[in-house]
Amino acid sequence: xxxxxxxxxYTNYLGAMALFIIGLYTVLTHNNLLKRVIGINIxxxxxxxxxxxxxxxxxxQAPILKISDELVIYxxxxxxxxxxxxxxxxxxxTAYSLSLIVQLYRxxxxxxxxxxxxxxxxxxx
Amino acid sequence: MMxxxxxxxxxxxxxxxxxxxxxxxxxxxxxxxxxxALSFMLxxxxxxxxxxxxxxxxxxVFGNYAPNIGIEFKIDGLIAFLVVFIVFLAWVITLYxxxxxxxxxxxHQVSAYYSLVMxxxxxxxxxxxxxxxxxMYVFMEIxxxxxxxxxxxxxxxxxxxxxxRYLMLSSIGSLTILLGLAFLYxxxxxxxxxxxxxxxxxxxxxxxxxxxxxxxxxxSGFAIKSAMFPLHVWLPDAYTYAxxxxxxxxxxxxxxxxxxSMIKFMFRVIGVDIxxxxxxxxxxxxxxxxxMILGSIFAIGQKDIKxxxxxxxxxxxxxxxxxxxxxxxxxLAAAVFHIVSHALMKSALFLSAGSxxxxxxxxxxxxxxxxxxxxxxxxxxxAIAAAGMVGIPGVSGFMSKIYLGxxxxxxxxxxxxxxxxxxxxxxxxxFMPILISAFLKESPEQKxxxxxxxxxxxxxISMVFLAIAMLVVGYFPQTIMHIIEAAVGLYF
Numbered sequence: 279x280x281x282x283x284x285x286x287x288y289t290n291y292l293g294a295m296a297l298f299i300i301g302l303y304t305v306l307t308h309n310n311l312l313k314r315v316i317g318i319n320i321x322x323x324x325x326x327x328x329x330x331x332x333x334x335x336x337x338x339q340a341p342i343l344k345i346s347d348e349l350v351i352y353x354x355x356x357x358x359x360x361x362x363x364x365x366x367x368x369x370x371x372t373a374y375s376l377s378l379i380v381q382l383y384r385x386x387x388x389x390x391x392x393x394x395x396x397x398x399x400x401x402x403x
Numbered sequence: 404m405m406x407x408x409x410x411x412x413x414x415x416x417x418x419x420x421x422x423x424x425x426x427x428x429x430x431x432x433x434x435x436x437x438x439x440a441l442s443f444m445l446x447x448x449x450x451x452x453x454x455x456x457x458x459x460x461x462x463x464v465f466g467n468y469a470p471n472i473g474i475e476f477k478i479d480g481l482i483a484f485l486v487v488f489i490v491f492l493a494w495v496i497t498l499y500x501x502x503x504x505x506x507x508x509x510x511h512q513v514s515a516y517y518s519l520v521m522x523x524x525x526x527x528x529x530x531x532x533x534x535x536x537x538x539m540y541v542f543m544e545i546x547x548x549x550x551x552x553x554x555x556x557x558x559x560x561x562x563x564x565x566x567x568r569y570l571m572l573s574s575i576g577s578l579t580i581l582l583g584l585a586f587l588y589x590x591x592x593x594x595x596x597x598x599x600x601x602x603x604x605x606x607x608x609x610x611x612x613x614x615x616x617x618x619x620x621x622x623s624g625f626a627i628k629s630a631m632f633p634l635h636v637w638l639p640d641a642y643t644y645a646x647x648x649x650x651x652x653x654x655x656x657x658x659x660x661x662x663x664s665m666i667k668f669m670f671r672v673i674g675v676d677i678x679x680x681x682x683x684x685x686x687x688x689x690x691x692x693x694x695m696i697l698g699s700i701f702a703i704g705q706k707d708i709k710x711x712x713x714x715x716x717x718x719x720x721x722x723x724x725x726x727x728x729x730x731x732x733x734x735l736a737a738a739v740f741h742i743v744s745h746a747l748m749k750s751a752l753f754l755s756a757g758s759x760x761x762x763x764x765x766x767x768x769x770x771x772x773x774x775x776x777x778x779x780x781x782x783x784x785x786a787i788a789a790a791g792m793v794g795i796p797g798v799s800g801f802m803s804k805i806y807l808g809x810x811x812x813x814x815x816x817x818x819x820x821x822x823x824x825x826x827x828x829x830x831x832x833x834f835m836p837i838l839i840s841a842f843l844k845e846s847p848e849q850k851x852x853x854x855x856x857x858x859x860x861x862x863x864i865s866m867v868f869l870a871i872a873m874l875v876v877g878y879f880p881q882t883i884m885h886i887i888e889a890a891v892g893l894y895f
Contacts, residue, residue: 298582305571314571321578325585332589356472357588360537364581367544371574374548378555378567385560394564 290331297324309391311379315372322368326361333357406463408451409478412444412486413528420521423514430513434501437517441494444524448490452483456886460893462534462597470534470595477534477597480890481739485663486531488743489656491872492750493524496655499754499865500648503761507646508557516556520652523549527660536584536594536672539664540577547573547628550657553649554641565640572637576627583620586613587672596672607677618673618681622665629661631724632694635717642713647757650709654716655750659742662723666735670894675730687728692822694721699829707766708756711833712749715792718826719745725819726807733810736891740806740884744799744876748791751869755785758866762857768837773846775838778856780863782841784870789834791873794827799876806884 285292297320304317338353379389386394419440423433455461460479464470497520504516526545533539547570555566588594590610591602607614623634630638642650669678678684698718705711723745726738758781759774760766775782791800804823811820856863876883 302575305575311567318571318574318578321575325578325581328582329585329588332585354592360594363537363541367541370548371544371570374552375567375570375574378563378570381555381558382560382563382567385563394560398561398564 290327290334294324294328294331297321297327300324310389311382311391312389314391315375315379318375319368319372322364322371326364326368329357329361329364405451405454406461408447408454409463409476409486409528409532412447412451412490413525413532415440415444415447416521416524416528420518420525423518423521426514428511428514430501430505430510433514433517434497437497437521438494440521441490441497441524445487445490445494448483448487451478452487455480455483471593471598474538475534475595475597476532478532479893480886481894482531482663484886484890485739485742486528488746489527489531489660490524492655492746493520493652495865495868496648496651496750496754498868499651499757499862502859502862503647503757506761512556516553519549519552519556523553523652523657527656530660530664534596536587536596536599538594540581540584543580543628543661543664544577546657546660547577550653551641553652554645556649557644557646559644561640561644565637565644569637569641572634573628576624578624579620579627580624583617583624586617586620589613596667599672600674603672603674603677607680614673614677615681618678618683621668622683625661625665625668626690629658629665630717630720632690632697632717632721635694635698635720638717639710639713642716642753643707643710647753647760650712651750651753651757654712654753655746658716658720659746662720662727662738662742666727666738666894669727670735675895679730684728684730687724688816688819691721691724691728692819694718695725695822695826696829699826699833703829703833705833706768708759708768708771708837709753709766711768712752712756715752715830715833716749718830719749719792721826722803722807722823725823726810729810729814729816731810731814732888732891732895733806733813735894736884736888737803737806737810739887739891740880741803743883743887744791744803744873747869747873747876748788748798748800751784751788751866751873752792754862754866754869755781755788758856758858758862759785761862769840771837772840772844773849775842776853777846777849778858779853780856781858781866782838784866785841786838787870787873789838791877793831793834797874797877799873799880802877802880802884806880 301317301321301324304320305314308314333354335351335353338351341352341355344350383389386397419437426432455478463476465474508516523546526542529542530539533542551566551570555562590606590613591599593599593602627634642654645653695718698714698721702711702714705714722741723738726734726741759771762778787798791798794801794804808820808823
């Protein structure tokens with residue numbers, strides 16, 4: 279029972295870590311270039327999820343200033359702002375790697391890393 | 404006015420990078436614009452360095468935000484010195500690149516190339532100056548995109564493959580660093596390095612797990628990006644297939660900037676006590692020793708000259724990390740000195756190898772018989788740099804080995820000292836055959852008659868600059884070592 283409570287309490291963190299590992303596994307083990315880029319994207323998403331979860335404050339509201347006398351608890355807006363920058367970076371990395379994949383496919387007529395490496399070895403030997 | 408110099412040094416290359424594509428596509432014009440920008444940067448960097456030497460370190464806050472919300476630059480002696488050095492290297496390599504890059508990439512891409520180089524310098528300067536961890540991450544991502552793009556700008560399939568692999572691994576590196584930063588931000592609520600340093604002892608007591616995870620993730624991220632031994636897999640392909648001047652840029656300062664950031668993180672954010680308590684220094688020492696030996700052994704079997712130099716870089720990275728892993732003042736000073744001397748030697752090696760490929764169009768080691776007579780200046784510079792790599796007195800590489808050895812003895816690690824000697828012998832094993840075949844063997848095509856190098860003047864001049872710098876650092880190491888030792892003292 280306590281375990282389930284803990285799990286529920288830390289869902290975001292656990293999910294982020296699980297996604298990070300799934301992404302890392304995908305990047306490192308798959309030979310298909312497109313799947314590698316997807317893996318990088320999953321990793322990026324997991325880090326963003328983790329970062330945004332850190333800024334959460336219990337019973338906090340969105341940080342929009344209200345002119346009233348009552349005290350309001352806001353969530354920490356800084357991680358969300360940082361992650362906006364992070365998303366821009368992630369998009370540019372994805373765009374650049376996809377354009378590289380297009381060029382690679384034109385040259386090698388395959389999407390498989392192993393076949394590309396084999397073709398390279400044959401050419402050099 | 405002096406306080407604004409670092410910002411101008413960072414913004415000048417950005418401005419040039421934006422201007423370059425807007426200009427008419429005349430390559431001389433673009434080259435001259437880049438050289439003017441670099442000369443200005445060099446002058447400003449020297450003035451800022453003298454200012455820091457005179458009045459001590461200072462911080463620069465952007466846009467009147469408090470440092471814990473906004474972005475802050477912190478300029479101390481070490482950073483100011485490294486900025487001068489890196490801008491000097493960039494100036495020399497850019498001078499070289501003008502003729503050499505025209506032979507390697509299509510004509511309409513020359514302006515894009517210089518634009519990328521300037522963007523790369525912008526991010527390098529930003530990474531050196533910044534005092535904010537997230538800002539460092541953003542500059543790092545700009546650096547990883549631009550440094551892969553200057554490989555893939557040459558349209559060959561090997562280049563695309565090499566830069567794709569480099570991009571994937573360096574994205575993994577940046578993401579692990581970002582995750583580590585999240586772990587630190589989670590418990591400190593700060594991203595400013597100084598503020599984090601103040602909080603670090605209490606964080607270490609209250610949340611040791613977070614600190615362990617953060618240090619592990621961030622240091623392994625930096626290890627991927629600076630090609631520490633078991634994580635160096637991207638390096639040989641990237642350095643081999645890149646255009647010659649790009650290889651020199653990558654080998655001379657892009658890899659080094661990540662090491663400097665790692666120094667900043669280890670000593671200015673986490674602190675020596677916590678690193679020692681986590682026993683990370685031993686891991687670094689072991690990996691560095693493995694890299695020193697195995698990198699040299701891999702280099703022995705290579706047939707391609709640039710791949711040989713790339714594996715030799717893996718070995719030399721090990722020297723820097725060995726100095727870092729000692730966690731002593733002498734060790735850190737030796738590491739920084741080796742960063743400087745290796746950057747000089749490796750860029751000279753890559754540039755002279757590039758000149759050989761420029762003239763002969765060949766890159767196999769067994770095709771360079773008798774080239775010492777066809778291209779005497781190039782091969783003499785190659786020989787000086789190779790002698791530095793092996794550790795012949797008089798060249799900068801010898802002094803960095805001496806300093807590293809003294810630091811190792813001071814820290815009672817004599818075993819690693821013997822490994823440095825072994826690595827030097829291995830260096831000799833793979834550099835000497837090149838020199839022997841260049842100067843003593845008969846070329847199959849023509850007789851060995853001393854000729855003048857058939858090279859453009861800009862390429863010769865830039866290589867000569869590097870050779871002079873190597874010899875000056877080799878004969879007067881104290882001038883640089885005094886600066887480094889004074890600057891490094893602040894990190895403890």
